[in-house]
Amino acid sequence: NAGVMQNPRHLVRRRGQEARLRCSPMKGHSHVYWYRQLPEEGLKFMVYLQKENIIDESGMPKERFSAEFPKEGPSILRIQQVVRGDSAAYFCASSPWDGTVNSPLHFGNGTRLTVT
Amino acid sequence: AQTVTQSQPEMSVQEAETVTLSCTYDTSENNYYLFWYKQPPSRQMILVIRQEAYKQQNATENRFSVNFQKAAKSFSLKISDSQLGDTAMYFCAFMGLASGTYKYIFGTGTRLKVLA
Numbered sequence: 001n002a003g004v005m006q007n008p009r010h011l012v013r014r015r016g017q018e019a020r021l022r023c024s025p026m027k028g029h030s031h032v033y034w035y036r037q038l039p040e041e042g043l044k045f046m047v048y049l050q051k052e053n054i055i056d057e058s059g060m061p062k063e064r065f066s067a068e069f070p071k072e073g074p075s076i077l078r079i080q081q082v083v084r085g086d087s088a089a090y091f092c093a094s095s096p097w098d099g100t101v102n103s104p105l106h107f108g109n110g111t112r113l114t115v116t
Numbered sequence: 117a118q119t120v121t122q123s124q125p126e127m128s129v130q131e132a133e134t135v136t137l138s139c140t141y142d143t144s145e146n147n148y149y150l151f152w153y154k155q156p157p158s159r160q161m162i163l164v165i166r167q168e169a170y171k172q173q174n175a176t177e178n179r180f181s182v183n184f185q186k187a188a189k190s191f192s193l194k195i196s197d198s199q200l201g202d203t204a205m206y207f208c209a210f211m212g213l214a215s216g217t218y219k220y221i222f223g224t225g226t227r228l229k230v231l232a
Contacts (some may be wrong), residue, residue, distance in 0.1 A: 107161035
């Protein structure tokens with residue numbers, strides 16, 4: 001059973017460009033979370049999605065950031081008009097969420113975004 | 117809002133010794149889950165141990181155990197017989213059930229270095 005797949009592993013964008021980060025959850029997982037990790041900091045919650053549904057986006061900046069998890073295909077975190085402050089590691093995690101502690105988050109290897 | 121505090125930014129321990137990492141959290145909920153995740157230099161987030169709040173018995177996983185004090189809202193991680201491979205960032209995480217959004221809140225992490 002393949003783990004959570006994130007691509008690309010590294011992404012370099014110039015200021016003003018768009019960044020698209022992809023996440024394929026583990027097979028059978030219907031819940032996807034996106035977290036941002038700044039250098040030497042912890043994980044900051046951004047958004048939590050189920051298929052075709054945003055459940056909680058309280059951690060997403062109001063502008064330039066969006067996320068989706070379509071019925072088919074990976075979850076996408078999209079950052080428009082990137083700025084240097086967007087440089088960070090972005091982690092995706094998935095969960096089958098059966099309502100118990102037996103369904104913890106499984107993380108991908110992250111995408112390191114560098115804005116030049 | 118729930119918060120998770122890890123008051124030790126860095127710690128070190130001699131190989132084969134025991135070390136305890138502290139974590140406190142703030143919540144008004146009675147039913148929730150707690151986790152410890154490890155992030156080695158590879159950046160992969162790895163689940164170390166999990167605890168259900170309604171269980172009084174402390175969770176153990178081989179050399180890893182927790183001291184869960186619900187009244188004090190404390191959830192410390194003890195690593196026995198430390199090994200060089202335990203060198204990593206350790207994150208404490210809280211997941212509450214009352215809100216229905218199942219959002220995981222992470223602490224800022226403790227960088228553990230195991231010395232040979």
